[in-house]
Amino acid sequence: MEIKGTAALITGAASGIGRATAIALASRGANVAVADLDESGGAETVRMVQQTGAKAVFIRCDTTRTVDLEAAIAAAVSQFGRLDIVYNNAGVGGEDLFADEAGPWKRMVDINLTAVIEGTRLAVRQMRKQNSGGVIINTASMGGLLPMPGSPVYAATKAGVVNFSRSLAYLALDSRIRVNAICPSYVDTPLVRRGGEERMNEVAATVGGILQPEDIAAGVVELIEDDSRAGAIMRVTVRGGRDFARDIRA
Ligand SMILES: NC(=O)c1ccc[n+]([C@@H]2O[C@H](COP(=O)([O-])OP(=O)(O)OC[C@H]3O[C@@H](n4cnc5c(N)ncnc54)[C@H](O)[C@@H]3O)[C@@H](O)[C@H]2O)c1
Numbered sequence: 001m002e003i004k005g006t007a008a009l010i011t012g013a014a015s016g017i018g019r020a021t022a023i024a025l026a027s028r029g030a031n032v033a034v035a036d037l038d039e040s041g042g043a044e045t046v047r048m049v050q051q052t053g054a055k056a057v058f059i060r061c062d063t064t065r066t067v068d069l070e071a072a073i074a075a076a077v078s079q080f081g082r083l084d085i086v087y088n089n090a091g092v093g094g095e096d097l098f099a100d101e102a103g104p105w106k107r108m109v110d111i112n113l114t115a116v117i118e119g120t121r122l123a124v125r126q127m128r129k130q131n132s133g134g135v136i137i138n139t140a141s142m143g144g145l146l147p148m149p150g151s152p153v154y155a156a157t158k159a160g161v162v163n164f165s166r167s168l169a170y171l172a173l174d175s176r177i178r179v180n181a182i183c184p185s186y187v188d189t190p191l192v193r194r195g196g197e198e199r200m201n202e203v204a205a206t207v208g209g210i211l212q213p214e215d216i217a218a219g220v221v222e223l224i225e226d227d228s229r230a231g232a233i234m235r236v237t238v239r240g241g242r243d244f245a246r247d248i249r250a
Contacts, residue, residue, distance in 0.1 A: 001084065001085075001133075001134075001135055001178075001224055001225065001227065002225070003025055003028040003029060003030050003085075003221065003224055003225065004028060004029030004030070005029055005030075006025075006029075006030045006031075006084035006085055007030065007031050007032075007033070007076060007077075007079075007080035007081070007082050007083050007084050007085070008022075008025050008030045008031070008032050008033065008076075008083075008084065008085035008086070008087065009032075009033040009035060009072060009073065009076045009083060009085070009086045009087070009123075010022050010025075010032060010033070010034060010035065010086075010087040010089055011035045011036065011061065011063050011072075011087065011088055011089050011090040011115075011119060012035075012036055012063075012089040012090030012091060012139075013032070013034040013035060013036055013042065013045050013087075013089070014034065014036035014037075014038035014039075014040075014041030014042040014044070014045055015036070015038065015041050015045075015189065015190055016187065016189030016190060016191060016213050017089060017139065017184065017187060017189060017213045017216045017217065018034075018036070018045075018087070018089045018090070019041070019044075019045045019048070019213065020212075020213035020214045020216065020217040021087060021089070021213075021216070021217040021220050021221075022034055022045050022048070022049050022056070023045075023048055023049060023052065023217070024214070024217035024218065024220070024221055025054075025085070025217075025220075025221070025224075026049040026052040026053075026054035026056065027052045027054075028221065029054065030054060030084075030085065031054050031055040031056065031079070031080045032049050032054060032055075032056050032057075033056070033057050033058075033059060033072065033075060033076035033079065033080070034046055034049070034056060034057065034058045034059070035058075035059045035060075035061040035063070035068075035072040035090075036058075036060070036061065036090065037060065037061070037062055037090075039058070039060055042058040042059075042060070043058055045058070046058045055079065055080065057075060057076070057079045059071065059072040059075045059076075063088075063090045063111060063115035063116075063118075063119060064107075064110040064111055064114065064115050066118055066122075069115070069118055069119055069122050070122060073086075073122055073123065073126050077126065082130055082132065083123070083126050083127065083130070083134065084127075084132070084133075084134050084135065085134065085135050085136075085137075085224060086119065086120075086123035086134070086135075086136045086137075087136075087137045087138075087139070087220060088115070088116040088119040088120060088123075088136065088137070088138045088139065089137075089138075089139040090111060090115065091111060091112045091139060091157075091191070092107075092108055092111050092112065092191070093151065093154055093191045093192070093194075094191075094194060094195070095108055095151055095152075095153050095154055097152060097153055105153045108153050108154065108157060109153065109156075109157055112154065112157035112158065112160075112161070113156075113157040113160040113161060113164075116138050116139075116161050116164070117164060119138075120136055120138065120164070120165075120168070120179065123136050124136070124171065124175065124177055127175065127177050128175050128177075132176075133175065133176030133177055133178075134176070134177045134178075135177070135178050135179075135180075135223070135224045136168075136177065136178070136179045136180075137179075137180050137181070137182060137220050137223055137224070138161050138164070138165045138179070138180075138181045138182075139161070139181070139182055139184070139216075140158045140159075140161040140162045140165070140181040140182065140183045140233070141154070141155075141158040141161075141183055141184060142183050142184065142185045142235060142237065143155045143158045144157075144158030144159040144160075144161055144162040144181075144183055145159070145162065145183055145233075145235070145245060158183070161181055162181050162183065162233055162245075164181075165179050165180060165181035165231065165233070166181070166231045166233060166247070167231070168230075168231060169230045169231025169232075170231075171230070172230035172231075178223075178227070178229060178230040179230065179231065180223045180229050180230065180231065180232045180233070180234065181232075181233050181234070182216060182219050182220060182223065182234045182236065183233060183234065183235045183236065183245070184211060184215075184216045184219075184236045185207050185211060185235075185236065185237040185238060186203045186204070186207055186210050186211065187210065187211045187212065187213055187215070187216060188200075188210050188211065188212055188213070189213055192210070207237065207238055207239070208237075208238040208239045209238040210238070211236060211237075211238060215236055216236055218242070219234050219236045219242050222234070222242065232244055233245040
């Protein structure tokens with residue numbers, strides 16, 4: 001899909017990977033709806049997108065609430081007249097599975113997996129209504145392809161996003177909607193920085209360095225532009241650059 005002239009909705013776009021992708025798409029001529037819980041970060045992303053000459057709108061959205069996701073899609077459509085690209089990117093890290101309460105890990109599943117499924121469902125509904133095809137990208141993680149000692153729930157949610165996205169490859173034939181997932185290794189964003197400087201250095205030493213949010217945005221751009229990709233699982237790592245996980249055959 002040519003990005004110029006499209007309308008995109010990005011969740012978790014007030015920060016990190018979502019913000020970098022909003023700017024990357026805007027600088028290629030897309031208008032961008034910025035959906036996030038964080039209003040001040042969202043306003044800043046809108047400003048940065050507008051600096052490229054593109055249109056942008058902020059929608060305060062908790063992706064775990066269907067009504068919020070519906071409102072975000074409706075706002076994008078009313079601002080831009082259509083919706084071509086949905087990037088389900090909002091996510092959280094930092095679990096403590098064996099804490100006293102089950103609430104935090106369940107909230108992580110709600111944000112990292114359930115909301116991505118719901119965001120995809122609603123995006124497909126809108127794109128089918130338009131009958132114009134579209135592209136949906138979901139942010140998974142290398143943690144969805146490899147074990148993550150210390151973060152088993154995070155790893156489970158991201159593995160869920162990987163196989164969910166892969167299982168929707170058929171939509172390309174069915175409705176001209178391409179669903180793909182992207183699996184970043186560690187990226188320099190607040191999500192990782194919250195673990196502290198020592199953790200950052202430890203991570204960088206293990207995986208050969210730390211990626212920048214723009215590295216992931218470049219992967220998202222590639223997945224949107226390459227019409228041959230549907231159900232694809234793109235990995236982005238320091239050592240391997242961008243490549244694709246091969247299908248697991250039964
Ligand atoms: N940073 C990494 O190393 C890394 C690696 C692999 C995958 N990821 C994934 O990339 C995605 C983006 O993360 P990031 O690193 O840019 O982190 P980030 O913390 O910079 O950005 C995440 C954004 O999501 C928003 N958000 C969180 N919960 C939300 C909700 N319920 N509704 C709406 N918005 C919500 C936050 O407000 C924030 O703006 C996440 O899905 C994350 O799991 C990150």
